Amino acid sequence: MEDVREVRIIGPRCTSQEALHAFVAKKLGFPDYYGGNLAALADCLSEMGVPTRITIAINDYEVEPGMQAYLLRFVQVCAREAFVNENITLVIEHP
Numbered sequence: 001m002e003d004v005r006e007v008r009i010i011g012p013r014c015t016s017q018e019a020l021h022a023f024v025a026k027k028l029g030f031p032d033y034y035g036g037n038l039a040a041l042a043d044c045l046s047e048m049g050v051p052t053r054i055t056i057a058i059n060d061y062e063v064e065p066g067m068q069a070y071l072l073r074f075v076q077v078c079a080r081e082a083f084v085n086e087n088i089t090l091v092i093e094h095p
Helices: 018-026 038-047 064-086
Strands: 005-012 052-060 087-094
Touching: 005 018, 018 038, 018 064, 038 064, 052 064, 064 087
Parallel strands: 005 052, 052 087
Antiparallel strands: none
16 A cells, blocks of 8 residues: 655745754654754655655745745755655645
8 A cells, every 4th residue: 555645835834944844754754763954854755665655845935034045955855855766746836
């Protein structure tokens, strides 16, 4: 049976790096040892595969001023992992 997981990230909810990683980890079921940073995100995403299908949807880029650059790097990590893993889909939604 296929495992399908989805996380929908809405920009205004991205108040800090810690909050973003905690939300994503919970929604995608990352292990307790998840490091809560971009390297750990890449590691966990690269380890997920068949039968797990993941959709990461970014809904809005209007984030806290201090989070703009970080969210862009977050999206870049997700895009790279989606490029190499056909079971990961990255969706950028515009309001």
